[in-house]
Amino acid sequence: MSRTVHRSGLMVSVLAAVAGGLAIAGLTWWGLWHYLGAKAETPNQLDLTRISLAVAAGVGGAVALVVAYRRQRDTERGRFAEVFGAAAxxxxxxxxxxxxxxxxxxxxxxxxxxxxxxxxxxxxxxCGYLRLPYQPEEGASHLVSKSQRIEDHGTAVERVYTYRQNDRQVRDTIVRVIAEHLRPSAETRWCACDFDFSDAVFEDADFRYTVFAGRNTRFTNAMFLSGRTVSFEKSSFLGKRVTFRGAIFRSTASFDRAVFAHTEVGRADHDATGVTFTEATFASGVTFEGAQFRGARTAFTRTTFAGERVSFANAVFAAELTSFERAVFDGERATFTGAEFRGARVTFADSRFYTDSASFDCAQLGAQVRWRTGRTQEVSFARTEYHGKVSFADAVFSGRSVNFAGGDFFGDISFRRASFDARAISFEAPKAWVGVHFDWNASPNTKPANITPTPWPPALAEPAKDPVA
Known part of the structure; x- marks a missing residue:
């Protein structure tokens, strides 16, 4: 059936080319007759006929090229189907x-x-092979099946489970081959392709120096098992959408000096563009030191950082929206030392810092007006909880507004030597105010006028009253 269709298509193309060639030859003959002598003198019809036939011969050559191209394309298509099927x-x-x-x-x-x-x-x-169901505990097994005898309501039932023999070796090979084709040193690069690793299980994930430049790169709900470090060091994510939504990292992960910078998109795609680690879980620590985030959106919304160490030191957040909203920092250390937040909106609203220590020392939170760029509209830490030691020492707060309203300050929280350059900064109605240190604590009258409330320190928010029955 397919051959019949291809032959019919080829016949139609040839007939169309022949008809077109005859039409062009006829028009050429008529044009030469009309414009080169029909009115001035009797034209030499033999010469005109020769010219027309020469044009027709040229068209015939074009027809031959069309036929050869179609044959070559069909041959290539057939070869692809053959070798692709064999590999599959x-x-x-x-x-x-x-x-x-x-x-x-x-x-x-x-x-x-x-x-x-x-x-x-x-x-x-x-990628589809990596998404297949996989049991890591059976990944290195040389068995192809395993039987289990169980009792079901007094009746013995034997269940047989089948496995892909030594599947761990195959999966590791796939990951290694893909990574090699995504590095600049690769002879043939697959960087422009889309990659869908949704629900995949990674036991060894070394993606250092790789470049993901396809439209979509998905690690949605992927699981990175404990063992070797998961490395995306110096990787570049340049596509429209990059998502690690719901991913679980049981190994220490490194995104040091990684670049997240998608290409320009239209307004219709604006909200669906960017990089997201929403609802991801880092159970064994993660570092984004020196990483760069640009584009429309960077989202760590509802992300859980439960490892010993979390570091965004010297990272640059230049996306229009950077969100750590409702993120949970629950390990030993979390650091944003020297990080820069330059986007239009930055939010840590409703996040929780339960680490032994957290540091925003020397961080730049918000950007002032610069040539051809606008200032940061809002930096929000509204309703954020700080339990333990948290330092904003030597940090710089810039932009239009900075909001710490409704925060729960309970521990050792330092704002010493911080620069409050934003137009308006609010610490209104905190839920708790214990162990908070400012340079003006001893002399509240020296508090900058752009910081509210006045008088200082802030009065605690009134507890919500129980509804009357």
Missing amino acids: RQLGDPDVAVRIAGVYAMAGVADEFSARWRRQQCVDVL
Whole structure:
């Protein structure tokens, strides 16, 4: 059936080209007759006929090129289907050695066929393999099946579970092959492809120096198991959407000096653009030291940082919106030392700092008006909880407004030597005010006029009253 369709399409193309060639030849003959001598003198019809036939011959050559192109395209399409199918069958083989060979075969197909959709199809198969259900405890097993005998209402039932033999080796190979093709040193690069690792399980994730430049890069609900460090060091995420939403990191993760900077998009796609770690969980520590976040949105909303160490030291947050709203810092140390927040809006609203120590020392929170750029509209720490030691020493607060209203300050919270350069800064109605240190604590009259409330210190918010029955 497919051959019939291809032949019909080819016949239509040839007939169209022939008809077009005859039409062009006829028009050429008529034009030469009309404009080169029909009115001045009797034209030489033999010469005109020769010219017309020469044009027709040229058109015939074009027809031949069309036919050759169509044949070449059909041959290439058939070869792609053949080698792609063979590689896919290898990936589905029960034997681990055949599956590993299938990984390299599929990578070879992607390298050979540079057409975007064909390479993307190969990448989708490799990513799809990683998304298959996987039991890490059975990942290194040489068994292909396991039986279990159980009692069900007095009746013995035997259940047989099947496994992909030594699947850990295959999955590690896929991750390594993909990472190698995303590095600048790769002979053939897959950087422009989309990658969907949603729900994938990673036991060894080394993505250092990789470049993800496709429209979508998804690690949604991915799980990074304990063991080796998960590394995205010096990686670049340049696509429209990058998401680690719901991802779980059980190993220490490194995003040091990574760059998150998507390409420009229109207003219609603005809200769906950017990088998100929303609802992700970092259970064993994570570092984003020196990382850069640019574009429309950077979201760590409802993210849980439960590891020993969390560091955003010297990171640059230049996205229009940077959100740590309702984030939980519950490890030993969290540091934003030297970090810069330059976007239009920055929010830590309703976040919780339960770490032994947290530091925003020397951080730049908000940007002043600069040439061709606007100032930060709002930096919000509204209703944030600070329990333990938290330092904003030598930090600079700039922009239009900074909001600490409704905060729960209970511990050792320092704002010593901080510069409050924003137009309006509010510490109104805190839920608690214990252990908070400012340079003017001993002399409240020296408090800057742009900081409210006055008088100082702030009066606690009145507790909500129980509704009358």
